Amino acid sequence: MKSRVLVVDDDTALSEMIGIVLKSEGFEPTFCADGDGALVAFRDEQPDLVLLDLMLPGKDGIEVAREIRAESGVPIIMLTAKTDTVDVVLGLESGADDYVTKPFKPKELVARIRTRLRRTDDPGPERLRIGDVEIDVTGHNVVRDGERISLTPLEFDLLVALARKPWQVFTREVLLEKVWGYRHSADTRLVNVHVQRLRSKVERDPENPTVVLTVRGVGYKAGAPR
């Protein structure tokens, strides 16, 4: 089955070009040209992934990302012409999983999409414990005190990556490679922002984390199971 990708971009030439590339790579693109219609298009099309331009007529990309995230964990990749810290961080904090800076290469875009659509095909049932949180990897389920915590696929991947090797401290670069699929060094802010988002969901007190611990100057590690 072809993965459906919703492209939200006001530049029709670029949308069409992205469409050509995606089709040739075996995806099924659908389009939306403004921010106001994005949520409707998202509900109609039920895409597997959203490519979202940050600057849109009507509602801007950040607002759209927040709305989509409010009702779904579908991966969102921002298309951004800005590399300024504030915009990127704002986009990530509003719920985007990853971002590609214009001008990007088609291969880069496709690689980003593939990573986000990649589903870990696990050999058997796997249950992990990290802090006071229990993870059912196969069932894609995270539970604390019998209560289900809803995570986006990316946050789930991040948590599982940490929980699988509780003895290891992960540098941001390693996490970028494992979770985001970056081969070369990329923007470590991706990790910072998503660790914050993950903490806000799985920690009882995000100020004093017990599930995802910071190792100052190195990176992150899983908290001891309790």
Next chain:
Amino acid sequence: MRRVRRAWRRWRAWAVSRTRYVVRRWRSSLQLRVVTSALALGVVAVALLGLYLSVSIRDGLFEQRVDRIERENASMTEQVRTSFSNSPATSRSDLQLLLTQMVQTLASSASSAQDFLLLSAPDQPQSLADTGTQPGLKDIISADLREATRATDGQVLQSVRVPGQYTESEVAEPGVVVGSTVEVPSLGTYELYAVYSLQAEQETLSFVQRTLAIGALAILALLGVLTWVVTRQTVAPVRRAATVASRLADGHLDERLPDAKGQDEMATLTRTFNEMAGNLEDQIARMEELSAAQRRFVSDVSHELRTPLTTIRMAGEVIHASRDELDPAARRSAELLYTQLDRFEILLTDLLEISRFDAGAAVLDVEQRDLRDIVTAVTDSAMPLAETKSVFLSVTLPDEPATADVDPRRVERVVRNLVVNAVEHAEGKPVEVTVGVDADAVAVVVRDHGVGLAPDEIERVFHRFWRADPARARTTGGTGLGLAISLEDARLHAGRLEAWGRPGEGASFRLTLPRRAGIRLQGSPLPLEGPSKGVAAPPTGQLPVLNPPTGPTPTAIPELGVVDVDGVDIAHAPVPPARPDVDEEAR
């Protein structure tokens, strides 16, 4: 002894600090200076005036008194002479009695003189004993006075100090002795001396001087208070203006002086000052608006340019991917389009980055990182390039962590830029990257042994679009903005980026960054020149990151005994066939 010395030292330290404090106060307070100089001038003027008054009053009192004494003494002398000449006495005892009676008469007379003496002239042979109300007083009459008295018919005056034992008050008093000669029948010439006290005049004078002193002190105090008040009235607004001006200088642009009414100088100063501050605020607000507009423009241009470029780029790649289906001319065009788009994109990125710096919109995104990790990552990724250029790339890292609060994206960009530059200009000779650390700073030095830089080139190397060798630059494909951006990146960290070079000996670039915000860089943990001569051997104790061009085990360390790790041999080692890219063809 030691205690004394210590006490002395302590005292000296105290005195020095005290002096410094006073000097500082003196320099910093206009009011203190004005009051002090007014008082100093006042003291001198009052002292001179007081001295003059006191001297002239003293002289006046003295002369008046002496006049009176002279007149009184003259009439008295006349009386005595008359009595003596009328005296019938002839026998010695009668004469003695006569003299004694005379003295007593004089003493009980209304004369203002306190004591009298009748002394026989020393050349009188049959003289009688000297007579006087207080015979001891004879001592205060000097020989000079006696001689002068004898030599004249008139009176001779001399100021004396009457010792306490002869005065009523029993303290020494100033006085005057008046001498004259009288003829005593049958005995010849006698000297008559009258002693007048000037104590009353002395007391008057003391009283006047005391009054003068009190007056002077009062005047000085008044002067001090007056100047203090006056300067306060003038200095206080100036001081207020100074405070407000320094607040303005600190960036509090809305600071103003309180409104002053009236037309005087202070009011004018206040008004003009506030006008000036208002203008300044307006100007700066306008500048800020301009800067914000510039920033918005940069951001907009960035977006507007990048979106079509993305489309072009993707289209170019799609065409490039299917170039085999095209005819030769179109194929070549597709290839050119593809590679030039790369260049175009890098150039655009660099341009936007530079204009972001110019607009002051560059933001430092700081986190604590180990410079060793950044350098290792960069050199690892620069290996393929070093390989194609057959450059021996070595890295020397310190044993202790070189952590610093930096923006890793920017630092990595700077280091990559320096390393890539060095490799491209190394001409096959080794490139050494050294990381250093000390308490305040971390540093990385990238040293090559290539063409080098002339002194005038070192100055221009950070200029925008400057190229060391215009003919070469086209092939290496740099934008000419790399070092300019690196310099801005270093500055953004409050760090430094410096260049060194000598023609034929190579060049060296040093990036020094403070470890934490707020540290002001003094020096650098590393010398700018880096290792002085090429690596004779890889630095011991460190794993050399070697870069053998080919071979089955590219990460193995070559046996040092066999391979001459001189840089030269490796440079001559077999090189893999160059990639058939445009860069090579353009060469």
